[in-house]
Amino acid sequence: MVVLAKGELEQIALPAVQKAAPPLADVPEVDLATAASGGAEGRAAAARAVAAACEEHGFFKVTGHGVPLDLLARVENAAAAFFALQQREKESAMSAVAPGSPFGYASKRIGSNGDLGWVEYLLLGVTAAGASTGDHSADDPLLSVPDEDAVPAAWRRSFRDLLNEYTVAVRRMTCEVLELMAEGLGMEDTDAFARLVLDDDSDSMLRVNHYPPRPELKHLQQLHGGGGGGRVTGFGEHTDPQIISVLRSNATSGLEIALRDGTWVSVPPDQGSFFVNVGDALQVLTNGRFRSVRHRVMVNSVHSRVSVIFFGGPPLRETLAPLPQLVGEGGRSRYREFTWREYKSSAYRTKLADNRLCHFEITS
Numbered sequence: 001m002v003v004l005a006k007g008e009l010e011q012i013a014l015p016a017v018q019k020a021a022p023p024l025a026d027v028p029e030v031d032l033a034t035a036a037s038g039g040a041e042g043r044a045a046a047a048r049a050v051a052a053a054c055e056e057h058g059f060f061k062v063t064g065h066g067v068p069l070d071l072l073a074r075v076e077n078a079a080a081a082f083f084a085l086q087q088r089e090k091e092s093a094m095s096a097v098a099p100g101s102p103f104g105y106a107s108k109r110i111g112s113n114g115d116l117g118w119v120e121y122l123l124l125g126v127t128a129a130g131a132s133t134g135d136h137s138a139d140d141p142l143l144s145v146p147d148e149d150a151v152p153a154a155w156r157r158s159f160r161d162l163l164n165e166y167t168v169a170v171r172r173m174t175c176e177v178l179e180l181m182a183e184g185l186g187m188e189d190t191d192a193f194a195r196l197v198l199d200d201d202s203d204s205m206l207r208v209n210h211y212p213p214r215p216e217l218k219h220l221q222q223l224h225g226g227g228g229g230g231r232v233t234g235f236g237e238h239t240d241p242q243i244i245s246v247l248r249s250n251a252t253s254g255l256e257i258a259l260r261d262g263t264w265v266s267v268p269p270d271q272g273s274f275f276v277n278v279g280d281a282l283q284v285l286t287n288g289r290f291r292s293v294r295h296r297v298m299v300n301s302v303h304s305r306v307s308v309i310f311f312g313g314p315p316l317r318e319t320l321a322p323l324p325q326l327v328g329e330g331g332r333s334r335y336r337e338f339t340w341r342e343y344k345s346s347a348y349r350t351k352l353a354d355n356r357l358c359h360f361e362i363t364s
């Protein structure tokens with residue numbers, strides 16, 4: 001259970017006047033199975049639909065993805081079991097990671113600049129092989145805890161193995177989606193995006209989030225003058241930094257995205273599908289044609305939400321800039337060239353809701 005210190009609830013409860021966001025009427029959807037089997041015509045149609053969704057919303061749903069449903073269920077159950085551990089046990093998973101590292105378990109604190117949410121999570125690095133086992137175990141929050149810890153080492157290792165299996169399957173599917181994106185953009189080099197995520201040094205990660213049902217009503221009533229209204233922020237609004245994020249959640253609602261005009265809409269959950277967010281890096285590579293979608297998670301009043309997100313990022317050394325074919329002859333590049341390492345060290349100093357790309361925009 002997440003325990004709040006005095007004053008913290010005020011920071012994560014939205015004013016009572018804020019109405020629930022209406023559902024997004026037509027969630028754009030792509031069926032990867034049809035894209036793979038529908039011949040050239042079917043594939044081109046899927047690629048166009050993906051590009052259109054990335055331009056309009058920076059967001060869409062993936063069905064026919066080929067990731068076994070029983071793998072999704074096993075990951076969800078293991079994540080729920082992890083979050084059901086004692087607070088002390090979960091925190092011990094974090095204690096072994098180097099100070100300053102973003103990896104490990106955290107409760108309420110998102111990043112290191114004071115952002116709070118009604119969420120607890122596990123953030124793990126993933127290597128290109130999908131595994132942080134073997135040589136990497138010293139850096140892995142789940143594996144580096146001493147054997148005598150309260151959470152048995154065998155359980156931690158099998159949870160890690162399961163997350164690795166999940167990562168391998170989801171990354172494979174992510175790369176199919178990235179290829180469709182490149183095709184939809186009319187790029188000749190259709191592997192250009194996928195290559196960055198498949199690179200041995202890709203800076204990709206996996207986040208497992210748990211949003212307990214909203215805090216006790218009496219706290220909210222005190223805050224909102226007895227009305228009991230007010231919505232609680234699980235994960236405050238932000239854009240994702242990487243190229244692409246691929247999210248799977250249980251059947252609990254909460255995810256909301258901002259449309260182009262700034263209106264917030266909720267995304268009906270679908271536990272058998274994945275949701276894709278365009279990240280900041282892809283907005284840059286496409287010279288702003290694809291939109292890095294602003295999104296947030298609101299806490300459900302009754303059910304807990306468990307989500308797992310694969311963030312596909314480029315290697316730290318990678319230089320990012322709008323791809324010449326997407327700027328076009330005589331076109332204007334909207335972003336200067338920068339390395340992913342540069343972006344990350346600049347982003348490290350920002351708050352969750354900040355626009356992290358403005359430092360790299362070419363304004364004149």
Ligand SMILES: O=C(O)CCC(=O)C(=O)O
Binds near residue numbers: 255
């Ligand atoms: O947990 C979710 O559903 C989304 C969380 C999110 O946006 C993130 O972890 O970047």
Ligand SMILES: [Fe+2]
Binds near residue numbers: 238239240245
């Ligand atoms: Fe996000």
